Each structure stands twice: as C-alpha cells, then as structure tokens.
Amino acid sequence: MRVPASNGYSHAQARTQQSPENAPRPSCGQQGQERVITGNRQTSWAFADAFSAEEDALRWARDRSREAGLRPVSPGTGAALRMLAATAAAKAVVEIGTGTGVSGIHLLHGMRPDGVLTTVDTEPERQQFARQAFRAAGFASNRARMIPGRALDVLPRLTDSGYDLVFCDADRTEYLDCLDESLRLLRPGGLVCFEGVFADGRTVGSGPQPAEVLRIRELARTVRESQDLVPALLPVGDGLLCAVRR
Structure with a gap:
C-alpha cells in the first residue's frame, strides 16, 4: 500500500510538529491549523486506510x-x-x-x-x-x-x-x-x-x-x-x- 506524500514532512517532523512545545498557538488562526493538518496527514491517511479489518x-x-x-x-x-x-x-x-x-x-x-x-x-x-x-x-x-x-x-x-x-x-x-x-x-x-x-x-x-x-x-x-x-x-x-x- 502506498501512502500519499505529506508535502515534505518526515515522520520525525510530524512527531515534532505534534509535540506540545511546538504546537501552533490558537492565535495562529487558519495558517496554524493548516500546519497541524499537514504534519499529521501521512499518519492519518495510513490509519484511515487500515481502519477496516479484512477477512x-x-x-x-x-x-x-x-x-x-x-x-x-x-x-x-x-x-x-x-x-x-x-x-x-x-x-x-x-x-x-x-x-x-x-x-x-x-x-x-x-x-x-x-x-x-x-x-x-x-x-x-x-x-x-x-x-x-x-x-x-x-x-x-x-x-x-x-x-x-x-x-x-x-x-x-x-x-x-x-x-x-x-x-x-x-x-x-x-x-x-x-x-x-x-x-x-x-x-x-x-x-x-x-x-x-x-x-x-x-x-x-x-x-x-x-x-x-x-x-x-x-x-x-x-x-x-x-x-x-x-x-x-x-x-x-x-x-x-x-x-x-x-
């Protein structure tokens, strides 16, 4: 199974992006929200694709x-x-x-x-x-x-x-x-x-x-x-x- 690329983010970068000290502050608005979505995209897509068990x-x-x-x-x-x-x-x-x-x-x-x-x-x-x-x-x-x-x-x-x-x-x-x-x-x-x-x-x-x-x-x-x-x-x-x- 191939997972779409995440705009250059590696798994390590995604983990860093999700850590509390690096998380965008609420005041960042839409731009901050987009960074969070991008950082998590690869993991989220992989999770969604494996969500349903197969017989x-x-x-x-x-x-x-x-x-x-x-x-x-x-x-x-x-x-x-x-x-x-x-x-x-x-x-x-x-x-x-x-x-x-x-x-x-x-x-x-x-x-x-x-x-x-x-x-x-x-x-x-x-x-x-x-x-x-x-x-x-x-x-x-x-x-x-x-x-x-x-x-x-x-x-x-x-x-x-x-x-x-x-x-x-x-x-x-x-x-x-x-x-x-x-x-x-x-x-x-x-x-x-x-x-x-x-x-x-x-x-x-x-x-x-x-x-x-x-x-x-x-x-x-x-x-x-x-x-x-x-x-x-x-x-x-x-x-x-x-x-x-x-």
Whole structure:
C-alpha cells in the first residue's frame, strides 16, 4: 500500500510538529491549523486506510493479486466501495477490472443479498481466482456474472439504465470512454467510481506527464464540470473519484 506524500514532512517532523512545545498557538488562526493538518496527514491517511479489518478470503485474493503483478484496491478504498454499494442499496453493479476479486468481495458485501455483480476483465485466468475468492467469502456462484473481454467491447451490450453502481479499475486511458458508457448504464441516482485518479501523485504533478495521467486529468475535469453529476474525490488508496448521476 502506498501512502500519499505529506508535502515534505518526515515522520520525525510530524512527531515534532505534534509535540506540545511546538504546537501552533490558537492565535495562529487558519495558517496554524493548516500546519497541524499537514504534519499529521501521512499518519492519518495510513490509519484511515487500515481502519477496516479484512477477512481471510480478501487476504487470499490480495496474495494472488501480488503474485500476478497487480495492484488491488487498498483496504480503505474497498471499505468505501462497500459503504457506497450499501448506501445505494445496490442490486446490480458493474465492475470494470475483476482482477483477483478484491474489489468484487467488497462490492458484494455492500450489495443487497439478492444483488448480482457483473464483472469484466481481459484476463479470464484472473477471473478464476476471483471465483475462488468469492466462494471462500461465502457468496453463491449466482451472485457474480463474469464476462471476459475488453470493457469497451462488453459495456455496450449491457442494459441501459439497468445498474445502481459502476466501478472502474482498468485501463486509465479508457476512463473517459468508460464514463460515457457508465452514464448510459446507470439509473438516475446511480453511482460511478474511478480508482487510481491520483496516479501515485502524478495527477497533480508539474511537468510533462504520460498519456494516462493526461486522460485522468481530463476525466476529473469532465466529472467536476458535468451538470448531470454530483461528484466527490475521496482521498483513499490512490484516489477514488465518485459521482452520482442526477
């Protein structure tokens, strides 16, 4: 798990910043408050990301993910997805990027007991690991519909306005196209979520950036400026961009 940098503060500096003799006085106002927040940010983010305990099936899926050279969602991101699925009382969810089942387990836990997860991945072998993980987590085989293939080939075949939540964790260069498809798939009040929008800090970095980062920036602008969406960027894992379709 990678934790976002804290603007140059080391752990030692953070501890010094928190000590009573170095703590900003109340008279410092907003500037003093900002220094305290900055000094504690790295520790706070790490604590938040590890807040929710994960079961054996999730740990097994994470191990398979590491062996495959993948980077699954962090525990904090998984917990956020679980909560969002529960908040939406989601019965039908689309997941773009099955991986080895880490995010799928979180989504299934948050969904209604009769809900079905439709999960798409270009690698069928990974989906076999996900099947095992779902079964180990206690989910019946009919709770997940696994479709092998490229997302932009599969999504057009899914039902318009038939889904409560769409979660994207695949090729970042295709995120904008996935947004268009997601808005078609979602019912009014449905949620779309994109994983990895911080791009390890490169999204807000200066200087030339690869096409992936440029596309993520374009996605963020599009979501923020859309009149059809109510957005929020959650600082969990490597950044979770979420929006509700009006």
